[in-house]
Amino acid sequence: MTASVITGVGVVAPNGPDRESWWQATLDGKSGLDTISRFDASRYPTRVAGEVTGFDPAEHASARLISETDAMTQYAFAAADEALADASLDTDAFADLDLAVITANSSGGVEFGQRELQKLYSEGPQAVGAYMSIAWFYAATTGQLSIRHGMRGPCGVLCSEQAGGLDVLAQARRVLARGTRVVLSGGTDASLSPYGLVCQLSNGRLSERHRPDRAFVPFDREASGYVPGEGGAILVVESLDQARARSAPQVYALIAGYAATFDPRPGSGRPPGLRRAIELALADAGLRPADVDVVLADGHGVPELDRQEAEAINTVFGPGSVPVSVPKTMTGRLYAGGAPLDVAAAVLALRDQIIPPAVNTAADPAHRLDVVTDRPRRAALRTALVLARGYGGFNAAVVLRSA
Amino acid sequence: MSSMTFDDLKQIMTTAVGEGEAEELVEGRLTVAFTEIGYDSLAVLEIASQIQRQYGLKIPDEAIEEMDSPQAVLDYVNARLAVA
Numbered sequence A: 001m002t003a004s005v006i007t008g009v010g011v012v013a014p015n016g017p018d019r020e021s022w023w024q025a026t027l028d029g030k031s032g033l034d035t036i037s038r039f040d041a042s043r044y045p046t047r048v049a050g051e052v053t054g055f056d057p058a059e060h061a062s063a064r065l066i067s068e069t070d071a072m073t074q075y076a077f078a079a080a081d082e083a084l085a086d087a088s089l090d091t092d093a094f095a096d097l098d099l100a101v102i103t104a105n106s107s108g109g110v111e112f113g114q115r116e117l118q119k120l121y122s123e124g125p126q127a128v129g130a131y132m133s134i135a136w137f138y139a140a141t142t143g144q145l146s147i148r149h150g151m152r153g154p155c156g157v158l159c160s161e162q163a164g165g166l167d168v169l170a171q172a173r174r175v176l177a178r179g180t181r182v183v184l185s186g187g188t189d190a191s192l193s194p195y196g197l198v199c200q201l202s203n204g205r206l207s208e209r210h211r212p213d214r215a216f217v218p219f220d221r222e223a224s225g226y227v228p229g230e231g232g233a234i235l236v237v238e239s240l241d242q243a244r245a246r247s248a249p250q251v252y253a254l255i256a257g258y259a260a261t262f263d264p265r266p267g268s269g270r271p272p273g274l275r276r277a278i279e280l281a282l283a284d285a286g287l288r289p290a291d292v293d294v295v296l297a298d299g300h301g302v303p304e305l306d307r308q309e310a311e312a313i314n315t316v317f318g319p320g321s322v323p324v325s326v327p328k329t330m331t332g333r334l335y336a337g338g339a340p341l342d343v344a345a346a347v348l349a350l351r352d353q354i355i356p357p358a359v360n361t362a363a364d365p366a367h368r369l370d371v372v373t374d375r376p377r378r379a380a381l382r383t384a385l386v387l388a389r390g391y392g393g394f395n396a397a398v399v400l401r402s403a
Numbered sequence B: 001m002s003s004m005t006f007d008d009l010k011q012i013m014t015t016a017v018g019e020g021e022a023e024e025l026v027e028g029r030l031t032v033a034f035t036e037i038g039y040d041s042l043a044v045l046e047i048a049s050q051i052q053r054q055y056g057l058k059i060p061d062e063a064i065e066e067m068d069s070p071q072a073v074l075d076y077v078n079a080r081l082a083v084a
Helices: A019-027 A063-067 A071-086 A110-123 A140-149 A164-177 A194-201 A240-245 A274-285 A303-317 A335-352 B006-017 B041-055 B061-066 B070-083
Strands: A004-012 A033-035 A048-050 A099-104 A156-158 A182-189 A231-239 A253-262 A294-296 A323-325 A383-390 A394-401
Touching (some): A004 A164, A071 A182, A071 A231, A099 A140, A099 A164, A099 A335, A110 A194, A140 A156, A156 A164, A164 A182, A164 A394, A182 A335, A274 A383, A274 A394, A335 A383, B041 B061, B041 B070
Antiparallel strands (some): A004 A231
């Protein structure tokens, strides 16, 4: 089986509406977290979020397509265009059945859905637009990208909350091994409407701090939950052989290893599954812990979950022995878009030999982690580990290695 | 409203899919299939939905399936309005 590699990256994030502006902001420690501006959040317990700003959907899709899709899909239109251009991939040069779209999704098109549901209960069923039947589904983004780019191979959508953004890379690798030639993968989410926010509040993990610089501080003593964000990343995945044969402008990284585990039921007394996910992903990559140069942590910001993640990292690598970062401190948790954005950060870190920082957080020494904070750190980087946990017990780990 | 004119339908079709997004409707091409002038099946559903609201008509799903061109829409709606 030939290696699967990432050759194109497209980003829409709260701290930058495209790949390079987001990456520069991330290295500069510029946060995209702020008081919610899209609606009046003053009566909601959670008031801080990572909203995408400076993004005009009209630059990326026709007025008709915009009226038929949710913001989550519009972010994917932009990120997919950017990723395909980055990879210099001409989709017309491939048969449509050799191209696939496999994205993660968690929010669904909730803002679109809210608008149509409001029409339903204020004006009746006839007022609900026909596009409600597709726009808010988990699979809407995969479907729209498939239509837009003529990618009719083994398409799919994975829904395992934040972990889904890594699970899709494993699925991409799987279909490439079976003969598909290019996969558009990653994911984008958008959940920042009143209905979307209320849906999230029920998990009890959202931060109720109202200061944008104190609301989301994973691994800090004051960690008190996370803030939601929107956006994500779309990635072009293909085989290393093909990337070389077509002289792709760059090979960002090999998808060297992957594993997913599921947590035991609460109260079972058995340990959470994150450590096993790390160990299994390293085994899949044929690497030892000492080969890993940086870890992009899940960084939940919930004290018990931070403790569990620190313990998993320390058990595998030894306390303080690998640099850890949480660039999502600048975006909030983007659900299905979060892990793809971390993968984007990991591969640009490998490209530029620099670790982006976590901001606003001072890691509690009790966690015994070497968290890169406030300023980026130059380092010789060949291998990065990205971790993601999804609400409900999902764990995933991906090992990325310079080709 | 006792009948639906070409201009009425054109207005509804534009609202359904947005200005300048599909081929402009001209009277000589009313029998050309929706799929050939840039309207997919959901766009036709949306057109039918707006007609139902504006004209107070109840259009069954089977009738919507038969509406494969702008002319078919005009014929169906005007036949229904004539007996209403």
